[in-house]
Structure formats: structure tokens, C-alpha cells
Amino acid sequence: MNKRIKFIQGNDVCVEAALYAGIEFFAGYPITPSTEIAEQMASRLPMIGGKFLQMEDEISSLCAIIGASLTGHKSMTATSGPGFSLMQEALGYAVMAEIPCVIVNVMRGGPSTGLPTHAGQGDVNQTRYGIHGDHSIIVLTASNHQDIFRMTVEAFNFAETYRTPVILLLDEMTGHLREKIDIPEPGNIALVKRLRTAVKSGIDYHPYLPREDGRLPMSDFGDEHRYNVTGLYHDMWGFPSDNPKIVYGLIRHLVDKIENNSHQIARFRKYHVKDADVLLISYGASARSALHLVENRRRRGEKLGLLELQTLWPFPVDIVREVCKEIKFTVVVEMNMGQVLQQVRLAVDAPEKIFLANRIDGELITPTDIRNILRVIQGKGV
Amino acid sequence: MGKKKLYAHHIDSSWCKGCGICVAFCPKQVLELDKNQKAIAARPEDCICCRQCELRCPDLAIEVICSKTEVSNE
Amino acid sequence: MEKSRLLFSGSGGQGVITAAILMAEAAVRYESLNAVQAQSYGAEARGGATRSDVIIWDQPIYFPRVTQANVLICLTQTAFNKYQEMIRPGGLLVTDSRLVKNSRKVDARKIELPFYDAVMDTIKKPVVLNICMLGAVVAVTKLVRIASIKSLIAERFAQEFHETNFQAVDLGVELVRQFQSK
Amino acid sequence: MAVKDYIRERFFPHMWCAGCGHGIILNALLHSVDDLGLNKKDMVMVSGIGCSARISGYVDFHSMHTLHGRALAFATGIKMSKPDLNVIVPMGDGDALAIGGNHFIHAARRNIEMTAIVMNNRIYGMTGGQFSPLSGYGAMGTTAPYGNIDHDFDVVDLAVAAGATFVARTTTYHVHELSDLIQQAITHKGFSVLEVLSQCPTHFGRRNKAGDAVDMLKMYKKRTVRIGSDKKKADPDLIERGVFVKKDFPEYCREYDQLILKARKKK
Numbered sequence: 001m002n003k004r005i006k007f008i009q010g011n012d013v014c015v016e017a018a019l020y021a022g023i024e025f026f027a028g029y030p031i032t033p034s035t036e037i038a039e040q041m042a043s044r045l046p047m048i049g050g051k052f053l054q055m056e057d058e059i060s061s062l063c064a065i066i067g068a069s070l071t072g073h074k075s076m077t078a079t080s081g082p083g084f085s086l087m088q089e090a091l092g093y094a095v096m097a098e099i100p101c102v103i104v105n106v107m108r109g110g111p112s113t114g115l116p117t118h119a120g121q122g123d124v125n126q127t128r129y130g131i132h133g134d135h136s137i138i139v140l141t142a143s144n145h146q147d148i149f150r151m152t153v154e155a156f157n158f159a160e161t162y163r164t165p166v167i168l169l170l171d172e173m174t175g176h177l178r179e180k181i182d183i184p185e186p187g188n189i190a191l192v193k194r195l196r197t198a199v200k201s202g203i204d205y206h207p208y209l210p211r212e213d214g215r216l217p218m219s220d221f222g223d224e225h226r227y228n229v230t231g232l233y234h235d236m237w238g239f240p241s242d243n244p245k246i247v248y249g250l251i252r253h254l255v256d257k258i259e260n261n262s263h264q265i266a267r268f269r270k271y272h273v274k275d276a277d278v279l280l281i282s283y284g285a286s287a288r289s290a291l292h293l294v295e296n297r298r299r300r301g302e303k304l305g306l307l308e309l310q311t312l313w314p315f316p317v318d319i320v321r322e323v324c325k326e327i328k329f330t331v332v333v334e335m336n337m338g339q340v341l342q343q344v345r346l347a348v349d350a351p352e353k354i355f356l357a358n359r360i361d362g363e364l365i366t367p368t369d370i371r372n373i374l375r376v377i378q379g380k381g382v
Numbered sequence: 383m384g385k386k387k388l389y390a391h392h393i394d395s396s397w398c399k400g401c402g403i404c405v406a407f408c409p410k411q412v413l414e415l416d417k418n419q420k421a422i423a424a425r426p427e428d429c430i431c432c433r434q435c436e437l438r439c440p441d442l443a444i445e446v447i448c449s450k451t452e453v454s455n456e
Numbered sequence: 457m458e459k460s461r462l463l464f465s466g467s468g469g470q471g472v473i474t475a476a477i478l479m480a481e482a483a484v485r486y487e488s489l490n491a492v493q494a495q496s497y498g499a500e501a502r503g504g505a506t507r508s509d510v511i512i513w514d515q516p517i518y519f520p521r522v523t524q525a526n527v528l529i530c531l532t533q534t535a536f537n538k539y540q541e542m543i544r545p546g547g548l549l550v551t552d553s554r555l556v557k558n559s560r561k562v563d564a565r566k567i568e569l570p571f572y573d574a575v576m577d578t579i580k581k582p583v584v585l586n587i588c589m590l591g592a593v594v595a596v597t598k599l600v601r602i603a604s605i606k607s608l609i610a611e612r613f614a615q616e617f618h619e620t621n622f623q624a625v626d627l628g629v630e631l632v633r634q635f636q637s638k
Numbered sequence: 639m640a641v642k643d644y645i646r647e648r649f650f651p652h653m654w655c656a657g658c659g660h661g662i663i664l665n666a667l668l669h670s671v672d673d674l675g676l677n678k679k680d681m682v683m684v685s686g687i688g689c690s691a692r693i694s695g696y697v698d699f700h701s702m703h704t705l706h707g708r709a710l711a712f713a714t715g716i717k718m719s720k721p722d723l724n725v726i727v728p729m730g731d732g733d734a735l736a737i738g739g740n741h742f743i744h745a746a747r748r749n750i751e752m753t754a755i756v757m758n759n760r761i762y763g764m765t766g767g768q769f770s771p772l773s774g775y776g777a778m779g780t781t782a783p784y785g786n787i788d789h790d791f792d793v794v795d796l797a798v799a800a801g802a803t804f805v806a807r808t809t810t811y812h813v814h815e816l817s818d819l820i821q822q823a824i825t826h827k828g829f830s831v832l833e834v835l836s837q838c839p840t841h842f843g844r845r846n847k848a849g850d851a852v853d854m855l856k857m858y859k860k861r862t863v864r865i866g867s868d869k870k871k872a873d874p875d876l877i878e879r880g881v882f883v884k885k886d887f888p889e890y891c892r893e894y895d896q897l898i899l900k901a902r903k904k905k
Contacts, residue, residue, distance in 0.1 A: 007481035007491070025719050046901035051718050051894060056744040060711030063704070067684070067715025070702070071723075075715070093705055117496075177520050178477060178493040180484045221682055221700040222720045228695060230703040239649070239695060240703070292519035367519050397650050401657030401839075406852040437669065437813035440661025440851075441651060442641070 276305025591628020657851025707738025
């Protein structure tokens with residue numbers, strides 16, 4: 001029997017993947033439906049000498065992993081709706097201070113305490129626009145266990161590559177679903193190590209001076225280089241500054257380092273897109289239903305295709321525009337009032353050909369739900 | 383322990399904000415504020431090296447250099 | 457193979473979800489099949505009717521919920537009343553003959569078995585009711601091998617519970633044998 | 639080393655007002671670190687937001703200027719992931735006890751080895767003189783124009799109740815005592831809380847007719863007494879100074895090391 005094949009919940013897959021990626025520090029606060037991640041971390045991290053902290057709230061959880069990351073340890077927290085709302089302040093800090101870390105948000109129905117035990121996908125906009133001030137951010141998602149593993153590792157990799165917090169947006173459905181996962185052998189997925197400065201002790205180290213390729217080598221707290229970290233606009237040493245030139249340079253850097261690399265960051269899967277005349281665009285749990293329908297209809301000769309987005313932000317505008325070009329019409333499938341729909345409409349040349357198939361009652365959208373929408377659009381009646 | 387002897391008051395007048403704390407609490411009235419509201423050692427000969435002015439200065443502007451104390455190598 | 461959609465239902469504490477997980481996990485890890493298992497959480501899981509969906513297939517499974525069950529298992533009347541409509545016409549309905557009063561209206565192959573009474577008579581531990589039911593479901597659906605279920609139980613449960621649970625599996629199999637030979 | 643070897647001189651003169659007690663605390667802290675002979679490489683200072691928080695920019699340590707009230711949470715992550723570091727967390731009174739009150743009591747409860755210094759000037763200085771949870775009944779502030787009806791915390795009582803294993807109080811007038819207590823707090827193997835009454839002549843002093851910095855220091859001299867002094871019996875309103883609690887108790891990082899051993903055995 002293959003020991004790497006497991007039958008576990010999506011939340012547990014996320015833990016396995018974080019360990020694969022080299023996590024050493026986790027801080028969190030219990031909240032449905034993400035709690036299994038904290039529970040598994042509490043059990044697994046000490047076994048490898050890592051640290052698990054149950055903090056007093058989600059605010060301090062994110063603050064603690066930012067602190068741990070500064071000492072050179074790969075760090076993560078996991079939460080859900082209300083907890084993610086509480087994290088916005090520290091998320092902004094991690095963006096501004098350029099601290100690599102991973103925040104998992106296992107989405108439930110909202111707003112407020114909403115539907116703790118039911119799936120929703122209403123946090124897409126919050127991951128992008130939740131914090132005050134201009135910025136850019138990386139948000140990944142996945143619809144099945146193999147991809148949850150992959151995207152969790154990618155989240156750690158992107159965090160290190162771009163010195164930024166990365167949000168992994170899961171949902172209650174996939175988080176609690178059990179299915180097969182074939183844990184990749186060590187080395188099968190490349191890991192990005194922390195880029196540390198080569199500057200020797202006694203020589204001026206600039207923690208916030210990007211190299212030519214845009215990356216910023218770090219120095220761990222506790223090592224030779226002493227510098228300042230702040231959430232204020234700051235110069236290349238990390239000291240506060242309101243010099244307009246420095247402010248302008250920093251905000252451009254924070255946005256550009258992500259937006260200019262959106263092609264490197266874009267992760268997606270195409271199913272039967274090439275010859276499709278009707279396209280579905282979906283992500284997360286909804287993409288499972290969309291794919292179910294696509295495979296079913298293909299067997300009957302219908303030219304239905306699916307673009308599954310795994311990078312939600314920066315929004316893969318070019319990819320979406322490209323696939324929608326030759327399509328009769330496109331239906332975005334999601335469990336909210338059309339958060340990705342808006343982005344797709346902005347991306348394409350003919351927004352009037354983009355429709356929504358959604359479900360907002362806490363239940364997983366079904367292939368039949370999507371099929372009914374397709375029939376309405378095609379004028380066939382349900 | 384012998385009696386400490388004063389070498390010098392180092393007062394960085396660019397750091398001094400003239401709050402007058404050193405003047406008010408010097409047990410020997412060694413210090414004064416000058417016409418620019420900066421602390422100066424007006425009567426250094428009376429200093430007993432208690433270093434209360436140095437420790438109480440909110441601006442880190444005063445250093446009392448005495449014998450038996452480590453002298454900065456700057 | 458046909459795609460099999462199973463819906464396990466009962467009340468919280470009966471171990472219905474554990475049985476569902478064991479079935480699905482055995483399919484994945486011992487039979488090289490695909491399986492998904494989902495369940496209802498929250499208020500629903502604490503009292504009232506508990507439900508767990510299992511789909512087993514030799515092809516990739518995308519939509520993970522059971523909307524029409526090939527196999528519906530009910531261990532309480534409440535669960536039966538709530539989920540009986542979800543059975544596919546011609547599907548298989550497995551109920552406890554003492555705990556559930558079946559309805560003639562349901563269009564399904566009905567297998568009413570005295571899980572509760574049999575467990576109380578022979579093993580005398582109500583806690584293995586779910587495993588007895590699992591043994592029966594495995595025997596009747598043949599989706600996984602009995603040996604696989606036992607291997608998984610040996611892996612998952614503490615040593616001291618192995619024997620009782622094996623007994624419960626065998627009891628379930630025996631109940632099906634008796635039923636089918638009637 | 640000299641005290642000035644521990645600061646980032648290019649940022650001086652500092653931004654605090656003339657006569658601000660926070661400068662005296664910085665001064666004492668530097669003398670303490672110097673007296674203890676600590677290596678700058680092992681020192682981390684994490685501050686929140688407010689006048690007090692600016693202190694982290696002036697010390698030549700690993701320094702972190704974080705969010706209002708959250709300094710202890712950031713510091714907890716640093717200390718847990720590198721327990722050999724010496725972590726000092728100076729906080730203002732609003733920082734520590736209003737927005738950060740929850741983090742404060744939970745850090746104390748865990749007994750994680752860090753030094754929390756509550757720089758208590760009884761006012762929100764940076765935002766211009768609003769009352770704080772330590773202003774006290776009757777105090778005047780821009781948000782208490784008719785006199786404050788909020789009662790204040792007793793930082794010492796709160797810290798003790800929350801489980802801090804070193805709890806002390808002093809003032810910016812008692813500078814030798816201040817240095818001594820900072821040293822004790824830094825070397826204590828557990829969560830240390832040091833409350834320092836620190837004058838804000840600009841916002842608290844002016845609004846509350848407490849005079850200038852010198853007058854406020856004189857008041858600290860007159861209205862505080864050593865713990866156990868007979869004067870307190872005669873005048874219960876006097877504020878006690880000194881070490882209130884100092885005890886050996888399992889420290890969080892060391893407890894976690896034990897937990898790792900347990901987990902490894904189970905593996």
C-alpha cells in the first residue's frame with residue numbers, strides 16, 4: 001500500500017503541504033471551519049521542533065507570525081470570515097513591512113458570523129480590498145486536494161519570492177471534504193528558500209533596498225544586522241519617512257513587485273477550452289460543480305469548457321481576456337453575488353457576454369444549477 | 383571608594399531642549415540655563431559627580447565625566 | 457464501474473460519519489478507487505439527523521455531494537423521514553428494522569436488518585452499531601472488500617478495540633447473508 | 639560601552655517634547671543595558687503606536703515599530719521563535735491597556751520571558767491629549783472636557799492578577815531606582831511588567847494644572863513612597879513604588895521546549 005496516499009480533509013492537506021514547504025511557526029485562534037488546521041499544527045509542529053501558538057485572538061495570531069517570520073522562520077496562520085476581518089490591520093502591516101507569511105482563509109457564509117458551517121465564496125473582494133491604502137496582494141485558491149497541496153506550497157514560495165503576505169483562499173466545502181491526496185515526494189515540488197543578505201557584518205545593510213530583480217534580501221532578527229521595521233512609509237534602512245519621493249517609490253515598489261509579475265504568479269487550469277463555444281470560469285468548491293457539468297456535457301458532444309482560476313489576485317486579466325475571445329458566451333460560477341464576475345467583465349472586450357451562475361444560500365452550487373442558467377441564457381427554458 | 387573628581391560636563395546643546403530638569407534637581411546648583419534656554423555647567427567646581435543630571439536628562443544631552451568612571455573612547 | 461452514491465444517516469453519536477469515512481477511505485487506500493466523503497456540520501450535527509455523503513467511483517469525482525443516492529442508510533426514524541426522498545428509484549435502502557419504521561411508498565430495494573438487536577444480543581456494546589451497519593453495507597454493495605475494512609479498523613482504532621469491531625463487521629455480513637438467503 | 643553606543647545618533651535630538659518623561663526612560667534603559675553588558679545583537683525592541691512607540695527607533699537594537707496595542711503579540715512571535723533574544727516591549731498607557739489590554743493580560747498569563755515597560759503618562763500624547771485608561775477620575779483631556787468619569791486601572795494589580803511574575807513600579811524622578819528595576823525586569827526569567835510614571839508636561843500637565851516637567855517630577859517625589867512605608871498608612875492616596883511581585887514560575891518558551899520533547903517521543 002502506498003503510504004503517501006492519504007484520505008483526509010482539505011484542511012489537513014493544507015497542513016501536510018505547509019510542513020512540506022518548511023513551516024516552522026504557526027499561530028492561530030480556533031474558528032469554524034478552519035479549526036482543523038490549528039489542531040493539526042498543534043500536534044505536528046512540535047514533532048519537528050516547530051512552534052504552535054494558540055493566541056488570544058486572530059489579531060495577535062497574525063502579529064505573532066509576522067514576528068516569527070522576521071526571525072527567519074516560515075510562518076502561517078489560518079482563519080475564517082470574522083477572524084480574517086480582524087486580521088486586516090496586521091495584513092496591511094505585513095504588506096507595508098514586506099514580511100513573508102501565509103494566511104489561510106477557509107471561507108464560510110458571511111457577512112458577520114453568517115454561516116459558520118456552510119460554504120461561501122464571499123471573501124474574494126476582501127482579500128484584495130480589505131485593508132486600507134493602495135497595495136497589491138497575492139491570493140491563491142484550489143478546488144481539490146492535490147491542488148490544495150500544490151497551492152499551499154506555492155503560497156509559501158510566493159511569500160518568500162516577493163517578500164509579501166500571501167492569502168490562500170479555501171472554503172468550507174473543500175476544507176472539510178475528504179478525498180484522496182497523493183503526497184508528493186520531497187523534492188517533487190521546488191521550494192523557495194528565504195533570500196538572505198550576503199552583506200557582511202559591519203557593512204551597511206539596506207533591508208528595504210530592492211535588488212535589480214526587485215527582490216529584497218532579508219536578515220534575521222538576532223543576526224548581525226540591526227535594522228528597523230515599521231508600518232510607516234520608510235526609507236531603505238526601514239526608518240520612517242514622509243519624503244514624497246520615498247513615499248512614491250515605496251508604494252510603486254509594493255504594487256509593481258506583484259502586478260509586474262502577474263504572469264509568473266498566475267495559476268489556472270483549462271479544461272476543454274480550445275474548441276469550446278461556451279465557457280465556464282470558476283474556482284474553489286464551485287469549480288468542482290462546473291467541471292462535473294463540463295465533463296458530463298462533453299460526453300454528450302456539447303462544446304463546453306472550463307477555466308479554473310487558482311490565482312485570484314493579481315487577477316489574471318490577460319488569460320481571461322484571451323480565453324473569452326472566441327467564446328459565444330461565458331458563465332462565471334461562484335458562491336457569491338458576482339465578485340469574480342466583475343473582474344471578468346472588466347477584463348474582456350464584450351462584458352455583455354459574461355453571465356453569472358451563483359448560489360448564495362450556503363449550499364454548494366450544483367451542476368444542475370449551472371445547467372439551468374446555461375439553458376436560460378440559451379433561451380431554452382429550464 | 384575615593385571621592386569622584388569631575389573631568390568635564392559634556393552637554394550637547396543641539397540635543398538639549400531646555401526643560402530645566404537638570405537645573406532644578408542638581409543638589410549643588412551646578413547647572414543653569416543660558417540665554418538660549420540651553421543647559422550649561424555654570425559652577426563645575428561644585429560638582430560632586432552624582433550624575434543625577436545625566437540620568438534625568440530626557441534629551442540624553444548630558445554626560446558627566448568623572449574619575450573612577452569609564453571614559454568613553456570617543 | 458457505476459458511480460456509487462451513498463448517503464449514511466442517523467443521529468449524532470451513532471457513528472454514522474465514522475462508518476462513512478471508513479468505507480470511503482478503504483476504497484481509496486485499499487482498492488485504488490476514488491472516493492469523496494462530505495458531511496453536514498454545525499447545528500445539524502448535534503442532534504437531529506446526521507448525514508454523510510460518500511461517492512465511490514473508478515473515475516475522478518468532482519461534484520462531491522449526493523443529490524440522489526444509490527444507497528441510503530438510515531439508522532433513525534428522523535433520518536429516514538428526512539432523507540427517504542433522496543433515494544434514486546430502484547436504489548438500495550438499508551435500515552435498522554427496530555429503529556426505523558419503513559414506508560411502503562419508497563421505490564427501492566429494501567434491506568431491513570436488526571442491527572441494534574443483533575449487536576445487543578451478541579456483542580452487547582451499542583457503540584459498535586455503526587460498524588455492524590458498515591459490515592452489512594459493504595457485504596451488500598461489494599464496493600470494497602471486508603478485509604480492507606478490517607485492515608483499516610486495525611490501522612485506525614486502538615488495539616483493545618480491534619476484536620469487538622471485527623466481530624461487529626462479521627455480524628453485519630452475517631445479517632446480510634441471512635437476509636439474502638430468506 | 640558608552641550609553642551613546644546603544645543609540646542611533648542620527649535621529650537625535652529625538653522627537654519628544656521638552657521635559658518629556660519618555661526621554662528619561664530611554665536614558666535609564668540605555669544605562670541599564672550598558673550596566674548589564676548586553677550585546678546589541680541579542681536585543682530586540684518592539685513597540686506599538688504613540689509617543690512611547692518612537693523609542694524603538696532610537697535604540698540600536700533589532701527594532702520593530704508595530705501597530706497600536708499589538709506590540710506584545712509581535713514580540714511573542716519573535717521570542718517564541720528565537721527564545722535566546724532579549725525582548726523589550728515599551729508601551730504607552732493606551733497602547734498597553736486600552737487597545738492592547740487583551741494582549742497585555744494574555745502575555746502575562748503565559749509568563750513568556752519579555753520585559754513590558756508601561757510608560758504611563760496618563761494621556762494620549764501623539765493624538766493631542768485625549769484621556770487614557772490610566773488618566774483617572776476627574777482628569778481633564780480633550781475628550782474629557784468636563785472632567786473624566788472613567789476610572790483608571792491599577793497597572794500593578796492588573797499585571798499581578800493576570801499572572802505576570804515580575805511586577806514593579808517607579809517614576810522618572812527616581813532614576814537610580816528606575817535603572818535598577820529595568821535591570822531586574824530584563825534579567826527576570828518570566829514576564830516582567832514595569833510601570834513607570836512618566837510626565838507629559840505638554841498635554842497632561844498643561845490641561846491638569848500640574849505645572850511643567852520639573853513640577854511634575856516634584857509631585858512624583860512627594861506623592862510616591864517605597865512599598866511598606868508607614869507614610870502610606872497615614873496617607874492612603876500615596877502611590878507605592880518598588881517590586882510588588884517577583885517569583886519563580888514555569889516560563890513559556892522553556893515549557894514549550896519540554897512539550898517538544900514529549901511530542902518527539904510520541905512521534
